[in-house]
Amino acid sequence: MTTDLENLLPSQETPVEFITPTDGTVTKDPSVCVKTKKKIKLKKKSTKGVWINSVASFILEEQLDGVEIVYRWPETSEDRKNFALFVRELKFKLARVEKIAKRKAPYIIGIYSSAYVWASKDVSLLDDIRNYVDFFNVETDNFYAPYHKNNIMTGPLSPLYSLGKDDKSIDRTMEKYTCKTMKPSQLNVILSFGGVHWENVHKSSAEPDDIHFYVRDRNYSGYHFSWRYLKFFGFNLNKASFHVVAKTPYIWDKNHRSFVTFENERSLEEKMEYILSKNLGGVAIDRIDKDDDSHTLLNAVTSMNMCSGPKFAEDEIKYNCGKL
Known part of the structure; x- marks a missing residue:
C-alpha cells in the first residue's frame, strides 16, 4: 500500500x-x-x-x-x-x-x-x-427493481411522478431530500440507461393502470437489461406507450402477461427539464456503457443545457417544504 x-x-x-x-x-x-x-x-x-x-x-x-x-x-x-x-x-x-x-x-x-x-x-x-x-447522488433509478424482496407489484424503474399516495418517484424523493438539506445544489438525480422486463405478472386492483401489476406470491420473473440490448430481446417498440404521470415508456402485453419498462430519449428529457425546474444540482448516470454505440441516451441528456434553465438564486427552494 x-x-x-x-x-x-x-x-x-x-x-x-x-x-x-x-x-x-x-x-x-x-x-x-x-x-x-x-x-x-x-x-x-x-x-x-x-x-x-x-x-x-x-x-x-x-x-x-x-x-x-x-x-x-x-x-x-x-x-x-x-x-x-x-x-x-x-x-x-x-x-x-x-x-x-x-x-x-x-x-x-x-x-x-x-x-x-x-x-x-x-x-x-x-x-x-x-x-x-459535494454531492448526494440519490438512488432514483430502481424504485421497482426485481431484486427488491418487499415489492408486491411492478412499476417503472424511475418514475418522475407518483400515482396517488405512492412515494416511489423522483419527485417525492427529491422533495424530501431538498426539504431535509435545504441545499438542492448538492442533490443529483441518478439516471438509468436501461429497463426491466417482468413476466407472468397479474393485474393490480390497487393501482388500476398499465404499469402496476402484482408479483408477490406468484410465479413471476424479472430482469434488468441495457438500452443497447432493447431490440436484441425482441421488444416491439411500436407497441410502447408513454405514461403521462410517471413520464416513462412501457410495453404491456396482456396476452403473455409481460410488462416492460425502460428509459428513452423522451423520458430522459422530461427528467432533465424537471431537474432544471427544481434547481437541483444535476445528474449522475449509472453505467454509460448501457447506452448504444450512437450514444442515443447520453445525447438526450447532454442536449439539455443545464445552464439554460430558469434563473434561480443559489439553493432557492422550489418545493413546498411546509407540507412535509
Whole structure:
C-alpha cells in the first residue's frame, strides 16, 4: 500500500479497495467490482486509515477529479457515526492531496444515497456529512427493481411522478431530500440507461393502470437489461406507450402477461427539464456503457443545457417544504 503520496509516481501501481453496491464487500482489483469475503469495518481506525490512503493514492495516481462513496447501508446509529467520521477524514485527506497535486479545483466527494431512509426526519446522517461532501447522488433509478424482496407489484424503474399516495418517484424523493438539506445544489438525480422486463405478472386492483401489476406470491420473473440490448430481446417498440404521470415508456402485453419498462430519449428529457425546474444540482448516470454505440441516451441528456434553465438564486427552494 502506497501511503507516501508525495513520492507517488504515475508508473506506480496502487492497489485500491472498492465497495461493491450490493453488500459492502470489497475487492482490491481496480478494474472490477466483485464480491469477496472481506468487508471493511469503518469502526476500526487502522482499516479506515488504510482505506482513506488507498482512495487518495488512486485519485492522485490516476489524476481523477474525485470519488463516489457507495456504502449500503449504515443501519445502526454506530454505523452512521462511523460513516460520518470516515467521510470527514476523507475530506481532510483529499484537501492535503490537493496541495500536493497543486490542484486549482478541490476534489469532488459524492455519496450514493438511499432513496428512503436518509431523508427521514429522525435520521441525522445527512446533517452529519453534508458539510464534507459535494454531492448526494440519490438512488432514483430502481424504485421497482426485481431484486427488491418487499415489492408486491411492478412499476417503472424511475418514475418522475407518483400515482396517488405512492412515494416511489423522483419527485417525492427529491422533495424530501431538498426539504431535509435545504441545499438542492448538492442533490443529483441518478439516471438509468436501461429497463426491466417482468413476466407472468397479474393485474393490480390497487393501482388500476398499465404499469402496476402484482408479483408477490406468484410465479413471476424479472430482469434488468441495457438500452443497447432493447431490440436484441425482441421488444416491439411500436407497441410502447408513454405514461403521462410517471413520464416513462412501457410495453404491456396482456396476452403473455409481460410488462416492460425502460428509459428513452423522451423520458430522459422530461427528467432533465424537471431537474432544471427544481434547481437541483444535476445528474449522475449509472453505467454509460448501457447506452448504444450512437450514444442515443447520453445525447438526450447532454442536449439539455443545464445552464439554460430558469434563473434561480443559489439553493432557492422550489418545493413546498411546509407540507412535509
